[in-house]
Amino acid sequence: MPVTFRPFGQSGCRFPGGSCAPVRERLDAYLTHRTARWPATANPYLFTHPQSANGTDPVGPRFVYTRLGPHLNTRDLRTDRLLQEALAGGDAKRISEMFGMTIDTAQRYTSILGHPAFNDPALHTPRSP
Structure with a gap:
């Protein structure tokens, strides 16, 4: 699913009894890394790797599996x-x-x-x- 990047003030991030700050920090760090690594990519998906950054296809199931593990x-x-x-x-x-x-x-x-x-x-x- 392609991601629409919106300013955090418009994200509507809410956690019961919690703060969105840790999520925002991690997402900001990842997006900074993604932009530095692939500054000219046209790929609209959040997750990108060296092969998918050159196109507009999402990463494959193997990429997600190796990041999340077998139980998630x-x-x-x-x-x-x-x-x-x-x-x-x-x-x-x-x-x-x-x-x-x-x-x-x-x-x-x-x-x-x-x-x-x-x-x-x-x-x-x-x-x-």
Whole structure:
């Protein structure tokens, strides 16, 4: 999925009881590295490597697998981020725009917020790597 780079003030980054500062710092460091390494790339994707920087194709599954490891995949990351966004505000319209889905699909995620399992405070605490 191509990335649209927006100024951080417009990113809408929210974490329940937390700060976006560490995420912003890491993303800024990576984007600085990416720009320095491939200043003229036309590749619209966030992740780039020497082969993909010369074109407009995304990195392949092997690149992602070697970075994330065997127990984590991009689908799990997206689902986790989606659920955290729902927990942070529960705005189906905003979630639909952020994740490129219909409002009906986003409402399925926000409708689970009343479930007793989501009253567990551990769900609202960022996980350690």
